[in-house]
Amino acid sequence: MKDIFEWSRILFNDLPEIFLFEVIFRSVIMFTVLLLTLKIAGKRGVKQLSVFETVIIIALGSAAGDPMLYEDVGILPAITVFVVIILLYRMITWLAAKNKTFEEFIEGKTECIINEGRFSITTFKKESLAQDEFFSELRLKSIEHLGQVKNAFMETSGEISTFYYEDEEVKFGLPILPFLFNAKSKMIAESGIYPCTFCGFTEEKKTRSSDMPPLQKTRVG
Template sequence: MKEIFEWERMLLNELPGLFLFEVIFRSTVMFIILLLVLRIAGKRGVKQLSIFETVIIISLGSAAGDPMFYEDVGLFPAITVFITIILLYRLVTWLTAKYKKFETFIEGETVCLIHEGKFSITQFKKESLAQDEFFSELRLKSVEHLGQVRNAYLESSGEVSIFYYEDDDVKPGLPILPEQFNLKSKTIKHTGLHSCSFCGNTTEQKPGIAVCYTCGKEEWVPSIKTIRKT
C-alpha cells in the first residue's frame, strides 16, 4: 500500500535517475513538434499570441499540470521539463535574433493582403484565411467596401492592420456588407462600375457577361463609393 510523502515515489516515481535524460529528449522532441504544428496551422490559429509564445505556454502548462494531479508523475522529471523548455526558449530566442530567416520561419512575416483597394491575390492564397473571415475583420473596423482601404496587412500575430484612404481619396470598390456582396452575379444587368467578387478589381462594365482581366473570374458586384463612418 502506498503512503503519502514517499520521497522516492514523489520525486522520481521510483524510476532510475537516468530517466531524466529521456525526459530531456522527450521535451525537446515535443517542443519541436508543437512549434512545427502551430507554424503549419497558420497565424490565425494563434491570434494575439506568437506561435513561439503559444508553444511555451502549452509546454510549460503541460509540465506543471501533470505532477499536480497525478501521483505517478514525479517532480524531478517535471522540473527537468521546465529547465529543458527554458533552455530551448533561450536558444530559439538567440537564433531568431541572430538569423533573419530563422526569425521569419518561427514568427512568420507581415503580408499585404489589400493594395490600393484590391486583393493581393498571390499573397492572399498563401494564407489560411477565408474571404468571409477576412471580410468580417474589415467590417469590425467599420469598412464597408475595399475602396476605403489603401493597404491592409496580416501581421505575424494574426491581427489585421488597415491603412485607410483620406475621405477625398476614397474610390469605388467591392462592397463587403453581406446584403450587398451577396448580389454578385455572372450576368451584369446595367452599365456602370462593377467590382470582381474575387479580387476586387473595379472597372466600368456593360450589360452581359465579363471576365476579370486581373484574376480571370466572372462574378461581379455593383461597386459602391461611401466614406468610412468613424
C-alpha cells in the same frame, strides 16, 4: 499502503535517475512537434500570440499541471521539462536575433493582404485565410467596401491592421456587406462600375458579364 511523503515516489515515481535523459529527449521532440504543428496551422490559429509563445505556454502548462494532479508523475522529470523548454526558448530567441530568416520562420512576418483596394492574391492564399473570415474582420472596423482600404496587413500575431484612404480619395471597391456581396452575378442588367469578387479589381462594364451589381462610393464611417 503508500507513505504520504515518499520522496523517491514524489521525485521520480520510482523510476531510475537515468530516466531524466529520456525526459530531455522527449521534451525536445515534443517541443519541435508543437512548433511545427502550430506553424502549419497558421497565424490565425494562434491569434494574439506568436506561434513560438503559444508553444511555450502549451509545453509549460502541461509540464506544470500533471505533477500537481497525478501521483504517478514525478516532480523531477517535470522540472527537467521546464529546464529543457527554457533552454530551448533561450536558444531559439538568440538564433532569431542573429538570423532574420530563422526569425521569420519562427515568428512569421507581416504580409500585405490588400494593396490599394485590391487583394494581394498570392499573399492571401499563402495565409490560408478564409474570405468570409477576412471580411468579418474588416466589417468590425466599420469598412463597407475595399475601396476604402489603402492597405491591410496580416501581422505576426494574426491581427489585421488597416490603413484607409482619406475621404476624398475613396475609390469604388468590392462591397463586403453580406447582402451586397451575396448579390453577385455573372450577368449585368445595366452599365456601371463593377468589381471582381476574386481580387477586388473594379472597372466600368457595358451590359455584359460581371461579378457584382453597380457600386457607389462610401466614406469611412
